[in-house]
Amino acid sequence: DIVMTQSPDSLAVSLGERATINCKSSQSVLYSSHNKNYLAWYQQKPGQTPNLLIYWASTRESGVPDRFSGSGSGTDFTLTISSLQAEDVAVYYCQQYYTTPLTFGGGTRVEIK
Amino acid sequence: EVQLLESGGGLVQPGGSLSLSCAASGFTFSDYAMNWVRQAPGKGLEWVSGISVSGSSTYYADSVKGRFSISRDNSKNTLYLQMNNLRVDDTAMYYCARAGIEVITTAPVDYWGQGTLITVSS
Numbered sequence: 001d002i003v004m005t006q007s008p009d010s011l012a013v014s015l016g017e018r019a020t021i022n023c024k025s026s027q028s029v030l031y032s033s034h035n036k037n038y039l040a041w042y043q044q045k046p047g048q049t050p051n052l053l054i055y056w057a058s059t060r061e062s063g064v065p066d067r068f069s070g071s072g073s074g075t076d077f078t079l080t081i082s083s084l085q086a087e088d089v090a091v092y093y094c095q096q097y098y099t100t101p102l103t104f105g106g107g108t109r110v111e112i113k
Numbered sequence: 114e115v116q117l118l119e120s121g122g123g124l125v126q127p128g129g130s131l132s133l134s135c136a137a138s139g140f141t142f143s144d145y146a147m148n149w150v151r152q153a154p155g156k157g158l159e160w161v162s163g164i165s166v167s168g169s170s171t172y173y174a175d176s177v178k179g180r181f182s183i184s185r186d187n188s189k190n191t192l193y194l195q196m197n198n199l200r201v202d203d204t205a206m207y208y209c210a211r212a213g214i215e216v217i218t219t220a221p222v223d224y225w226g227q228g229t230l231i232t233v234s235s
Contacts, residue, residue, distance in 0.1 A: 040221035049225040100172040102160040
């Protein structure tokens with residue numbers, strides 16, 4: 001199984017500042033023939049279901065604000081919130097969909113400092 | 114509008130069985146692979162099982178393999194999860210989840226149901 005490891009477990013960021021979340025996979029999720037990374041990011045606000053933010057490691061889902069961006073390739077990935085807003089308070093998860101079992105990272109809780 | 118509506122949750126004793134259903138609407142159900150994802154209280158997300166568009170291929174997390182069975186009825190736009198020999202650590206909210214790329218089984222989840230709570234306790 002591919003193990004997804006997120007860091008940090010939690011972070012507190014001031015409004016308007018940058019938040020950075022890291023995700024590392026135990027093996028590459030880059031499908032070389034497609035040159036695509038099978039990596040997604042989700043946001044789960046308190047009391048809500050998860051919401052897809054990013055797929056193919058860096059493609060924003062429709063309707064997702066452009067302050068959210070994804071980067072990385074192979075085994076190391078980053079989700080960046082360029083200017084944190086109050087509504088971004090949530091737990092963020094990375095997920096690989098390169099192979100089954102699909103696996104999620106443990107989550108990163110983002111709070112306002 | 115895509116809608117996924119789970120049902121069948123509840124309280125069950127360890128060793129018991131339960132069957133979940135997910136009624137899908139707002140999209141061509143037979144064009145998308147489907148998944149079950151669970152979340153234990155206060156914990157993270159765990160993928161449980163997935164099924165191909167035709168239902169001919171099924172996939173399971175090691176934690177449920179041999180105990181859970183996923184199926185679908187494309188004529189009824191419904192996804193199922195049969196859960197047997199339930200354990201206390203199966204207690205969780207179970208979400209029906211659509212694979213977000215047509216036909217492809219391994220895809221990010223683009224729509225989630227509201228979930229149905231399974232509590233395994235004596």
